[in-house]
Amino acid sequence: MNATAVLPQGAGKPQVQKEDAMWLQKEMINRNYHELATARERGHKVAATFVPGNLNELLMCFDFARSLPETNALQNGLRKKSGKFILDAERDGQSEDVCNYVKADLGMMLGGEIGPTGEALPKPDILLLSYTGCFTFMKWFELIRHKYGCESVMLHVPYQGEGKIAPNMRDYVVKQLKETVIPALERISGVAFDIDRLRQYMKESTKAEEDLVAVLQSAKHRPSPIDGYFGAVYYIGPIFTAFRGTPEATEFYRVLRQEIEQRVRDGKGPITPDGEMAEEKYRLVVEGPPNWTSFREFWKMFYDEGAVVVTSTYAKVGGVYDFGFRHDPDHPLESLAEYCLGCYTNLNLPSRIDMICRYIDEYQADGLLINSIKSCNSFSAGQLLVLREVEKRTGKPAAFIETDLVDPRYFSAANVRNRLESYLQMVKQKRAAALAAH
Amino acid sequence: MTASPPVIPIVERCQALFEDLDLNAVKQWKAAAPGRKAIGYMPIYVPRELVHAAGMLSVGILGGGDQIEVIQGDAYYQSYICRIPRSTIELALTGRLDCLDGMLFPSICDVIRNLSGMWQILFKDKYVRYFDVPQNYEDAIGGTFYINELAALRDDLGKLRGAPITDDELNASIRVYNENRRAVQELYAYRARKPWQAPTSEVYLVLRAGMVLPPEEHTQLVRDYIDAADALPRPKRDNARVVLNGSFCEQPPLGLIKSIEMAGCYIVDDDFMLVTRWLLDDVPESGNPLEALSKAFLHRSATTAAKYDTKRADKGVFLLKQIKTSGAEGVIFAAPSFCDPALLERPMLQDVLSRHTVPHTAFKYAENTGQMAPIREQAGTFADSIKLWSAA
Ligand code: SF4
Ligand code: SF4
Numbered sequence: 128m129n130a131t132a133v134l135p136q137g138a139g140k141p142q143v144q145k146e147d148a149m150w151l152q153k154e155m156i157n158r159n160y161h162e163l164a165t166a167r168e169r170g171h172k173v174a175a176t177f178v179p180g181n182l183n184e185l186l187m188c189f190d191f192a193r194s195l196p197e198t199n200a201l202q203n204g205l206r207k208k209s210g211k212f213i214l215d216a217e218r219d220g221q222s223e224d225v226c227n228y229v230k231a232d233l234g235m236m237l238g239g240e241i242g243p244t245g246e247a248l249p250k251p252d253i254l255l256l257s258y259t260g261c262f263t264f265m266k267w268f269e270l271i272r273h274k275y276g277c278e279s280v281m282l283h284v285p286y287q288g289e290g291k292i293a294p295n296m297r298d299y300v301v302k303q304l305k306e307t308v309i310p311a312l313e314r315i316s317g318v319a320f321d322i323d324r325l326r327q328y329m330k331e332s333t334k335a336e337e338d339l340v341a342v343l344q345s346a347k348h349r350p351s352p353i354d355g356y357f358g359a360v361y362y363i364g365p366i367f368t369a370f371r372g373t374p375e376a377t378e379f380y381r382v383l384r385q386e387i388e389q390r391v392r393d394g395k396g397p398i399t400p401d402g403e404m405a406e407e408k409y410r411l412v413v414e415g416p417p418n419w420t421s422f423r424e425f426w427k428m429f430y431d432e433g434a435v436v437v438t439s440t441y442a443k444v445g446g447v448y449d450f451g452f453r454h455d456p457d458h459p460l461e462s463l464a465e466y467c468l469g470c471y472t473n474l475n476l477p478s479r480i481d482m483i484c485r486y487i488d489e490y491q492a493d494g495l496l497i498n499s500i501k502s503c504n505s506f507s508a509g510q511l512l513v514l515r516e517v518e519k520r521t522g523k524p525a526a527f528i529e530t531d532l533v534d535p536r537y538f539s540a541a542n543v544r545n546r547l548e549s550y551l552q553m554v555k556q557k558r559a560a561a562l563a564a565h
Numbered sequence: 566m567t568a569s570p571p572v573i574p575i576v577e578r579c580q581a582l583f584e585d586l587d588l589n590a591v592k593q594w595k596a597a598a599p600g601r602k603a604i605g606y607m608p609i610y611v612p613r614e615l616v617h618a619a620g621m622l623s624v625g626i627l628g629g630g631d632q633i634e635v636i637q638g639d640a641y642y643q644s645y646i647c648r649i650p651r652s653t654i655e656l657a658l659t660g661r662l663d664c665l666d667g668m669l670f671p672s673i674c675d676v677i678r679n680l681s682g683m684w685q686i687l688f689k690d691k692y693v694r695y696f697d698v699p700q701n702y703e704d705a706i707g708g709t710f711y712i713n714e715l716a717a718l719r720d721d722l723g724k725l726r727g728a729p730i731t732d733d734e735l736n737a738s739i740r741v742y743n744e745n746r747r748a749v750q751e752l753y754a755y756r757a758r759k760p761w762q763a764p765t766s767e768v769y770l771v772l773r774a775g776m777v778l779p780p781e782e783h784t785q786l787v788r789d790y791i792d793a794a795d796a797l798p799r800p801k802r803d804n805a806r807v808v809l810n811g812s813f814c815e816q817p818p819l820g821l822i823k824s825i826e827m828a829g830c831y832i833v834d835d836d837f838m839l840v841t842r843w844l845l846d847d848v849p850e851s852g853n854p855l856e857a858l859s860k861a862f863l864h865r866s867a868t869t870a871a872k873y874d875t876k877r878a879d880k881g882v883f884l885l886k887q888i889k890t891s892g893a894e895g896v897i898f899a900a901p902s903f904c905d906p907a908l909l910e911r912p913m914l915q916d917v918l919s920r921h922t923v924p925h926t927a928f929k930y931a932e933n934t935g936q937m938a939p940i941r942e943q944a945g946t947f948a949d950s951i952k953l954w955s956a957a
Contacts, residue, residue, distance in 0.1 A: 263675070283873070307703070507646065
């Protein structure tokens, strides 16, 4: 999937502007790559796992170094390496039709697993397959297992087909944690499970989650002090990956929140790579993951037009926290189950539509923009209906663009720009018509 | 002894059912008695026993094939998503599925999963359920979850008909489906034995008839077909014996199956309409029916890309067994374009086959693929190479 976070390449170039927290975030992500690269010599086992529904706190209980293949894929996308990896994977027998995240990862492995920072990543000791919100995850780890012989353990997270978490679903996940996942992690790591350790990490998670929500919801202000899509990928980085539950993450979100609250007090708009955004002309909600291979270019098309994304569904793939869910140290396993079950792509289509309509209302957005990702059936199948329903229910204009996450062949800048510009025109006309009617 | 009915009319009847996208057979079944209901389902597997026990007809929906022009459906799907959801939407929006009182969307992939939500939005007056199956195969874990899922479906269907489904009713339905599975297994065994007598283009249609007919009637039809096919000697050719893999959801056009056969291949096993063969043997017909269905699912069911293989060593075992049992000489991977499950599974299966020196070839199709020449050519070359291989 679609996950998270991190600084686009070129971040070190002096002309690029970032909040302090963004630099901190880059450091954290890079440090995790270094920790992964040196895990063996430090005597740690390595676990690979996916972003949505990740069990970071649990993995930390067993001292695993944590690798997130989606993050590797997106990092390689940002660093313009993914195109070659995808071709390599296709030459190795993968179809051109399937999810490019998988191919970007497999291609990286074929190339000796040199990670995005240039260090070699170790082969995982365990593939923790918690396949929340996407079936492709299952095939992805089966493919890695098949090629490299790593052991896998499955946490099957049922889908919220009826739009709610039934007790049967939660019990099933908890039981798998107790009887399948935890014993496997104990066996492989050689570390005994200590539930109090888990509780301790979860306490940290909760603090960070509180601050993250405050940051994301700051976009309800006018002007919005953040970009809830392009900017949010930096904000969700640590908490969606190897840092949720660590004191560093808590500190990161504390600092970030302070920075953002200061921006609100100062009446400032979001920081973009070209500096502070000038006038906020359009407030949009975006559905779907970003494109990573032309991330900066993509973002620029928005801020050049004065369009700020006030909130996005993508910022919820690794956990939907803004409607109240928090990890609960008093019920650790149950809350891990609820967390997994509640990730955005595990919600059914009606729930996704409700959420988007609610966002448009609460963030006073001008409309919805869908970035449909060729790679991703989990997000993309059904998005055209999402578009229509949201338009119908909110009366706000919606538009559709198509790109890919990490395959540069599917990013046509001219196309995207045209679509975006005509969409913003439409928003303007609608606004003018609404004003005239009053 | 009664004379077996001739094979042609049986096949023609199946062909007519296959072509009838308006589901007239379902309408007729419903009209035959007041209050009858029909429940549609998508691939791969739903426990049809539950639908039957509620006195309802289960109807397999496999897209529109190459028979309809998709117009409205395209407005719901991007070009890079497979065909089956868009043609299924087309069928529904054009009223062809109106006779269905509900739809079940089994857990197979994200496309079908999301389609369940689209159905909830588009067809608000119909019963819709996403039917989840476990990927954990322990009785106490996945089994408990699955029994609860079965119970929820059973409750829903009971409510829909106005009376709860009893254990006796369910056990009776299990019996009916055991019989149907036996008949289908006989058909598959017969084709593997004498593929020239039961070409797959016919076997496929006979199987498809089971998507719209009541199981009792379908069981009889299958057996009639075997008898009739056996009674009509047909020329035996020197064809290559192949297993077809990857066509478990969106279906290839019938012309494609014919093309493979015309190119010199006998298809001796496949993964079409796995719902008819998902459970590998009889389900106990007395006792706790949900437990029996759950155990059958967990421990004695077919394998496909939508199902998790717990260990690396499990990958390809089912396919290898299919090859061995059917005496196949090679495998044709035929997967729908844009089908993540089938296309991601394929390289792993290819690798297993290569390690076991089983020849294989691969192509993609869409349900409306019109150009058969390249496929015929590829299948022909493959058949020739198998023959050369076995001669060497
Ligand atoms: S299909 Fe989408 S959610 Fe699934 S792995 Fe690919 S990008 Fe991620
Ligand atoms: S053809 Fe493949 S991708 Fe399409 S709905 Fe079926 S299983 Fe899913």
